[in-house]
Amino acid sequence: MLWLISILFFLPVLWIVLSSFKTKQDILAWPPKFIFQPTLQGFVDLFKRPIFITAFTNSIVISLTSIVIAIIISYFASYAFSRLQPKLTGFMMFILLSIRMVPGAATMIPVFMMYTALGWKSTHYGMILFYTMFSIPFSVWIIKGFLDSVSTKFDETALVNGAGRLNTMFKVILPQVKAGIVAAFIFNIIFVWNEFLFGFILGGNKVQTMPVALATETYTSAGVDWNYVATMSVINLVPLLILLFFFQKHLLVGMTFGTVRDEI
Amino acid sequence: MRPDLLTHTVQNNMPIRKAGKLQDFFADNNRFILVLLLPVVLFFLVLNALPTMWMVGMSFRDYSLISATKTAEFIGLDNFVYLLSSNSVWNSLSKTFTFVFFGVLIETVIGVLLGFLFWHSTEMTGRRLALTLLFSPMILAPIAAANYFKLMLSPNFGVINYIISLFNNGKPIEILSSVDYAFWACLFVDIWMWTPFMLLMTLAALGSVPKAELEAADVDRLTWPQKFKHIILPHGKFIMMLGILLRTIDSFKTMDLVWGMTTGGPGNSTELLGIGLYRVAFSSLNLGRASAYALITLLIAVAFTSIFLFILNRKNIEEGLSK
Numbered sequence: 015m016l017w018l019i020s021i022l023f024f025l026p027v028l029w030i031v032l033s034s035f036k037t038k039q040d041i042l043a044w045p046p047k048f049i050f051q052p053t054l055q056g057f058v059d060l061f062k063r064p065i066f067i068t069a070f071t072n073s074i075v076i077s078l079t080s081i082v083i084a085i086i087i088s089y090f091a092s093y094a095f096s097r098l099q100p101k102l103t104g105f106m107m108f109i110l111l112s113i114r115m116v117p118g119a120a121t122m123i124p125v126f127m128m129y130t131a132l133g134w135k136s137t138h139y140g141m142i143l144f145y146t147m148f149s150i151p152f153s154v155w156i157i158k159g160f161l162d163s164v165s166t167k168f169d170e171t172a173l174v175n176g177a178g179r180l181n182t183m184f185k186v187i188l189p190q191v192k193a194g195i196v197a198a199f200i201f202n203i204i205f206v207w208n209e210f211l212f213g214f215i216l217g218g219n220k221v222q223t224m225p226v227a228l229a230t231e232t233y234t235s236a237g238v239d240w241n242y243v244a245t246m247s248v249i250n251l252v253p254l255l256i257l258l259f260f261f262q263k264h265l266l267v268g269m270t271f272g273t274v275r276d277e278i
Numbered sequence: 279m280r281p282d283l284l285t286h287t288v289q290n291n292m293p294i295r296k297a298g299k300l301q302d303f304f305a306d307n308n309r310f311i312l313v314l315l316l317p318v319v320l321f322f323l324v325l326n327a328l329p330t331m332w333m334v335g336m337s338f339r340d341y342s343l344i345s346a347t348k349t350a351e352f353i354g355l356d357n358f359v360y361l362l363s364s365n366s367v368w369n370s371l372s373k374t375f376t377f378v379f380f381g382v383l384i385e386t387v388i389g390v391l392l393g394f395l396f397w398h399s400t401e402m403t404g405r406r407l408a409l410t411l412l413f414s415p416m417i418l419a420p421i422a423a424a425n426y427f428k429l430m431l432s433p434n435f436g437v438i439n440y441i442i443s444l445f446n447n448g449k450p451i452e453i454l455s456s457v458d459y460a461f462w463a464c465l466f467v468d469i470w471m472w473t474p475f476m477l478l479m480t481l482a483a484l485g486s487v488p489k490a491e492l493e494a495a496d497v498d499r500l501t502w503p504q505k506f507k508h509i510i511l512p513h514g515k516f517i518m519m520l521g522i523l524l525r526t527i528d529s530f531k532t533m534d535l536v537w538g539m540t541t542g543g544p545g546n547s548t549e550l551l552g553i554g555l556y557r558v559a560f561s562s563l564n565l566g567r568a569s570a571y572a573l574i575t576l577l578i579a580v581a582f583t584s585i586f587l588f589i590l591n592r593k594n595i596e597e598g599l600s601k
Contacts, residue, residue, distance in 0.1 A: 020409070023415055087317040091315055115531075115582055208422075210421040228425065247422035265413070
C-alpha cells in the first residue's frame, strides 16, 4: 500500500526516465508506448553535443564552489550569532530570512541592473557570488539552530584550557555540528542545482548550467528535441537522487530550518 | 584554595599553547565578532542592500531601456499609480492567491492523510527507497518537470492526454493552450511536486508525539478523535504550522514551474506575480515600473516573514515557560 503511493508519485519521473531510453519515434508515438525496445542512442547523442559538457561542468563548478563558500561564511556568522550574540542578532537573522522569502523575480530586477552596470553578467564569478548569497540565509539559520543546541560549556572548558578562540571554534565546536553542515549542504544544493531563472537571466552561453541549457537548447530546426529534454533531465536528476537516498534525514532537517531533528 | 594557586595547577596540568599573533588579535571580543561577521555583511551589502536601494530609487523614476531619452526622470509615485490602476497587477495578485490557497490546501490535506498512513511504517521493507521515490518530485528541477509535463499534457503525444482520451470517447483535449484549463494544470503539477513535502512535515509532526502518551491513551481506550484532539494535535501542531507556512511562502514564489509550462499564457491566464513582474521588466523593458512592481512584492514577502518569525518565537516562548 505504501509502496503503491510512493510509486504513484514517482510515475511521472519514471515516465521521463523511460523516455530517455526511447527513440525519437517512440517518445512521440500515439498511443504512447509503454513497452518498447530500449536504446542508449539518446544519451550518446546528448554526450556528443558540445552544450552538454559545458553545462555539466558549469553546474558542478558553480554549485559546489558557491555552496562551499556560503557554508564557510555561514559558519563564521552563525558562530558569532550563537556564541557572542552581538547587538542586533535578532534583527540580522530576520533580514537574512526575509531575503530568501522574496520572490525570485523581485530580487532579480535590482541584481540584473547591478550586474549589467558592473559587467558581471555571464561570468563565472558573477554566478558564483550570486548563488553564494542565495545559499547564505538558510545555511546560517540551519547551522545556528545546531550551534544553539551545543552547550556553551564546551567553549568555556576549551577556552579555560588555553585552546584559543580559533581552536575552540574549529576543533571543538565544529565537529559537533557536522550534521548541521551536511544538512545545509544538501538543502542548498537542491536549490542551486535546479535553479533556472537567475541562471537564465544573469548567465550567458558560456556559463549555462544544466537547467538553463534544458530550457534554451530544446528547440532544433526540427522542432522540440524531446530526446534531449528527457536525457538531460535524467542526468540532472540522478546526482540529487543519490544524495537523497543517502542523506534523507538531513534533507528533513534542512527543509525545516533545523527545527525538526528527529528521525522520521 | 587560593585563586592564583588554582590557575597555577591548571596551567601545570594542561598543555599550554603559546599564544600566536592571531590569537592575540582575536582576544578582543568585538574584534572577533567583526571578523566573523564581515563576510556575511559584505555579501549582504554588495549583493542585496545596494541593489535593493537602487531598486527603490529606480521605482520613483521613469526609466526604460527602449525609451529614446535615458535620463531616468524623477516622476514620484507615477509608477505605483500606474501599476495599481492597471488590471495586470490585480490579475496577477488574484491568480497568485488562488494558486497559493488551493495549492497549499490540497497539498496539506493529501499530505496529512498520507502521513498518517506512513506513520509507524519504520519496519516496512525498503522504506528508504520508497521514501526516495516518494520525494523524487521535490528534487526534480522545476524547469525539467515543466518541460516534461508539457509533453505529457500535449493533445498529440501526451500520455496524460491519452488516458483522458480513453474516458472522452477517444478524443484528447487541449490543456495548456486553453484559458480554462492551463491554470489548473499548473496547479496540478505543483500539487504533485509538493504534496510529498507536506507528507514529510506530517511525519515529522507525528514523530514528535511522545510514545508513552499514545500508549497511555490506548490503555485508557480513547477513541480516535479523542486521541487526535488531546494527544496528537497539541504535540504536532507547531511543526504542521511551520510546514504550512513554509509551503505558503514557497508557493507564493512559484516561478520556474509555471514559466516553463506556459510562460504565463495563454493570454495572462497563468500570470502569477513573478511572471507578471518578469514580463514588465524584460518584455516591455520598463525597469522603473518593474522596480515599483518588485517593491510591492517585496513588501508582501516581508509581511509573510514577520508572521513566520512570530509563530517561531511564540513556540520558543511556550517552550521556555514549560521548562
